[in-house]
Amino acid sequence: MQWTGLNDLREKYLSFFESKGHLRLPSFPLIPKDDNSLLLINSGMAPMKKYFTGEVTPPRKRVTTCQKCIRTPDIERVGITARHGTFFEMLGNFSFGDYFKKEATAWAWEFFTKVLEMPADRLYISIYQDDDEAFDIWTKQNGVDPSHMVRLGREDNFWEHGSGPCGPCSEIYFDRGEKYGCGKPTCGVGCDCDRYVEVWNLVFTQFENDGNNNYTPLDHPNIDTGMGLERLACVMQGVDNLFLVDTVQNIMKHISRIANVQYGADEKSDVSLRVITDHIRSTTFMISDGVMPSNEGRGYVLRRLLRRAARHGRLLGINHPFLADVVDTVIHENECAYPELREKSAMIKKVIAFEEENFYKTIDKGFALLNDIIDRTDAKVLSGEDAFLLSDTFGFPIDLTKEILSEKGMSVDEDRFRALVLQQRETARASRKNAGADAWAGDSDVLDDIAKTEFVGYTGMKATAKVTAIVKDGARVEAVETGDDIVFTLDRTSFYAESGGQVGDTGVITNDSCTIRVLDTTKNAAGVFIHKAVVEEGFLREGDTVEAVVDVERRRAIMRNHTAAHLLQAALRSVLGDHVEQAGQLVNENAVRFDFTHFSALTDEELLAVENLVNKKILEDIKVECREMPIEEAKKLGAMALFGEKYGDVVRVVTVGEFSKEFCGGTHIDSTAKLGLFKLVSESSVAAGVRRIEAVTGLNVIKMIYATNTLLKDTAVAMKVNNPSDLPAKAAQVNADLKEKDREIESMRSKIASMNLGSILDNAVEVKGVKIVTAMLSGTGSDALRTMCDKIRDEKSDTAIVAVLAGVLDGKATLAATATKAAQAKGVKAGVLVKAVAQLTGGNGGGKPDFAMAGVKDQTKIDEALAAVEKILSEQI
Known part of the structure; x- marks a missing residue:
């Protein structure tokens, strides 16, 4: 067989199955769409589950793909061995109730032996132990030598996950030769050595498992195959692993x-x-x-x-x-x-x-923290909590922590660390499980028979329509009356349904019998627009003809803000660079909220440049055009697609002259001049590498100006300033006065605390030759505690004294500890001591051997913690 590059192998496979009547689909994105059960796409069939279950009709009964996949369970093993990898590509051909075993096996054999010219004598086939049909097809139809057929049990060759569709499978193995074998007489398919490598798995989905291991044949069995592209390339290139x-x-x-x-x-x-x-x-x-x-x-x-x-x-x-x-x-x-x-x-x-x-x-x-922890502890085992802190907060991998500790003769409490990691994963899993719930899930089943809604709201704000369904209290009803809260659908509507970050329309629908107030509009996966409403007057029946009228002023405000979002993105890319991509948005009648990829806070100069550029385009009165076109034409036009989004063959493109070209299904004004004004309200961080800008347009800018002027006037009155322009100077003066008073107050507190030092030292107790001082001081902050500790340490250095002081100021409690040189000589470390005391209150902290501080979480446990100082210290000395 001939050496073949990975990219050529991919194309050969997809072209081959296209010749067998399969539709070639591009790889689905790695982020699962409408599937909260997966973090990332991890197999070729994962993004097509709904095709197999019948929830969604596939674009064709025969499909072939090369799917990008990420698998994460073995991240720690990646690199340690040459076998493990995180990213891979999965080749697959699929039949949704069309062909079955005969075709699937024949084409697999043809592709391997004819297209790739693999030697038949180096190919082996495994089948499920009871699948005589597959055995006959492989041997009699495809001509596989029976000695190259292997029957394996349920664990190896029967695909199922609990209840649902399942079935036997056939795996095709390639014999790499004796030099890869283990030398045992029993060496063969299924052996743990590297000689026989599984390349292709053909799953014959032919049964339905009811969950109690009762198997019913499917009326329309399916084919699901998967072959790792990198693994195939290893075979075709004669290399040992994917890294070659x-x-x-x-x-x-x-x-x-x-x-x-x-x-x-x-x-x-x-x-x-x-x-x-x-x-x-x-x-x-x-x-x-x-x-x-x-x-x-x-x-x-x-x-x-x-x-x-x-x-x-x-x-x-x-x-x-x-x-x-x-x-x-x-x-x-x-x-x-x-x-x-x-x-x-x-x-x-x-x-x-x-x-x-x-x-x-x-x-x-992380290095600095780990070294500090090592310096502050006498223990030979790093706590799981510290290891998790290093890993989670500082990105310090556990294996690096272990490596550094081993050099110092220490280890880590891995059991506790793993428990904390597991706890974090469970929390994340629970949040994923609860995320993304469909607000209309309760209504989806009752609307399954409703045809896709015709949306006419791009060109008009009202439409004559027929009521196709009414839902009240989660059930279909034929009629509703005044006061009823309902959900209803129309055969056509002018109401925009929430999508793409644009909120749904509100408005009214009327006829001679009723007035219905529409409170929100959404749509389901089938394209049915769902109007949430209340019957204000009269009655409504399924089949009625109504006039659907959108709240025009609200819609126009939304349209202004949506067009502003497009101008904003173009301006951000112009000012900051082409790395800016939309990461999310919310467009309503009040404002536009735009999330975008960028890696630092915008400077005042950058914000001003962005705002000025948008307003410049508004003043230029540029025509805004919206039109549908083939996706390839849109790409040639240079239109921007939403980051990570999957589009159909025909897309809607919104252009603002040459300044902005984007894929978009939302509603827009027809000229930039109709935005009136554009004003940035805020800029903030959403996540690492993602920033958020909020802005307003049109009349909302005027409202903002009025509100700001009122705020300035009220503030001037409160600050006793006649002219609002004098506010900055007045505020600076007040701030300086307050800081000076704070310094005076803190100085007085430190003096008072020092005056009390004598009586505190008089109450010292002695343990193993070390005097121990503890005290709870109300109205004392961290600075005063530090002053007291410094004084004890410096003035009593020749005496073995340890002090642990607790202070509470403005509702915040702090612990401070000091150890004189004489106390340190006896083995006392202030950092270790204060950490142990703080943990009794649920807090934490640390520091140097002569001075350390810690926070307190539960102030009710301070007395108990101070009482434990003698015992904790006696274990250190």
């Missing part, structure tokens, strides 16, 4: 050049090269599909991969950010199949560079 496949190896070579190391020269370096190679592939594709770094969910997976890659860069001696440079090679090797990588290259590199630079900052803090 051509496209992946080219990425690794780039990393090797940066690090000046050679793959295969040193196992430790090889681990790091494999980690970086896999993780930069994964993160490049994840960011391209809209995943952004965060501390939870898929964003946490992304952050974890980037930090792990950056750390292994350090292990290779790379002491500067470098991952963004490798992105160019990842894109070059994959853009023939995934052109969106090139389109998003600036964005991808910006996100990775920002995250890597932040990691370099946090990991240095």
